[in-house]
Amino acid sequence: MESKEYRISEGGxxxxxxKTLLITVPVVVLGMAxxxxxxxxxxxxxxxxxxxxxxxxxxxxxxxxFSIYRGIKRQEKLLKSYVFLIGNTTIxxxxxxxxxxxxxxxEIDTIQKTKGRGFVIKAHNTKDTILIPAQIESYIEIxxxxxxxxxxxxxxxxxxxxxSLLTTIAILVLMLVVxxxxxxxxxxxxxxxxxxxxxxxxxxxxxxxxIDSQTKKRLWFVYILVFAVVFRxxxxxxxxxxxxx
Numbered sequence: 001m002e003s004k005e006y007r008i009s010e011g012g013x014x015x016x017x018x019k020t021l022l023i024t025v026p027v028v029v030l031g032m033a034x035x036x037x038x039x040x041x042x043x044x045x046x047x048x049x050x051x052x053x054x055x056x057x058x059x060x061x062x063x064x065x066f067s068i069y070r071g072i073k074r075q076e077k078l079l080k081s082y083v084f085l086i087g088n089t090t091i092x093x094x095x096x097x098x099x100x101x102x103x104x105x106x107e108i109d110t111i112q113k114t115k116g117r118g119f120v121i122k123a124h125n126t127k128d129t130i131l132i133p134a135q136i137e138s139y140i141e142i143x144x145x146x147x148x149x150x151x152x153x154x155x156x157x158x159x160x161x162x163x164s165l166l167t168t169i170a171i172l173v174l175m176l177v178v179x180x181x182x183x184x185x186x187x188x189x190x191x192x193x194x195x196x197x198x199x200x201x202x203x204x205x206x207x208x209x210x211i212d213s214q215t216k217k218r219l220w221f222v223y224i225l226v227f228a229v230v231f232r233x234x235x236x237x238x239x240x241x242x243x244x245x
Contacts, residue, residue: 003087005084006083006137006142007084008133008137009137012135012136013076013079016075016079017072017075017076020071020075021068027169030169032057032064034175036057038176041179042179042180074214078095078098081094081095081096082094084130086145090102090104091103091130093131095212096212097212098210101130101209105149107124107125108149109122109150110122110153111146112153112154113152114134116159117134117139119131119146120155127207128209129210167197171197174197175194175225175229177190178191178194178229178233179232184236184237184240187233188236188237195229198226198229199226202222202223202226205222
């Protein structure tokens with residue numbers, strides 16, 4: 001088989017950007033709403049207190065909007081550097097600031113076609129996966145070549161993006177409960193699965209070879225969330241009167 005490189009198609013950048021915005025913006029808005037709700041429930045509400053939310057909300061909105069913009073620009077840069085190579089005996093994936101992945105074709109275990117029409121390639125004796133977005137150029141040609149290496153199977157169950165979205169929503173809802181309830185049992189029952197999800201996200205994020213180094217550096221904020229949840233759980237048992245004041 002002749003070696004050939006494939007990149008993201010020109011129209012693929014716009015499609016992926018729109019897809020990212022469609023998911024990111026509602027999640028960010030929901031996260032901001034939950035954050036402000038938590039702040040509201042944890043203020044003293046004294047008569048002489050000044051309501052700072054009208055000033056904080058637009059500032060936070062501007063910061064989040066700028067962060068989304070930077071994230072989209074970084075994603076575009078990564079996508080433009082994406083290269084999928086089918087060689088004589090191997091398949092490889094190259095991308096900026098991301099570990100290179102290469103599998104021998106004889107070691108490929110499964111090739112799945114996702115519900116989003118992308119491909120997920122797994123090999124024997126490794127947890128690494130090569131991800132091929134649906135917006136890749138020469139899509140039909142790649143599908144035919146992959147099918148000749150290993151019969152493609154259609155992914156069943158929930159798609160990975162949907163699972164990620166549901167997990168994010170679960171994290172936000174659990175955080176809302178943990179940081180607004182004054183019942184120590186509810187705080188603990190919601191805090192334990194929340195910690196489990198956060199710690200697993202950290203582990204999976206650092207281990208993944210499909211996440212770029214810049215994104216991994218930004219995972220530090222998860223440690224803050226873990227500390228805050230643990231602190232809240234401890235306080236609910238040792239000093240419940242402080243939380244209820």
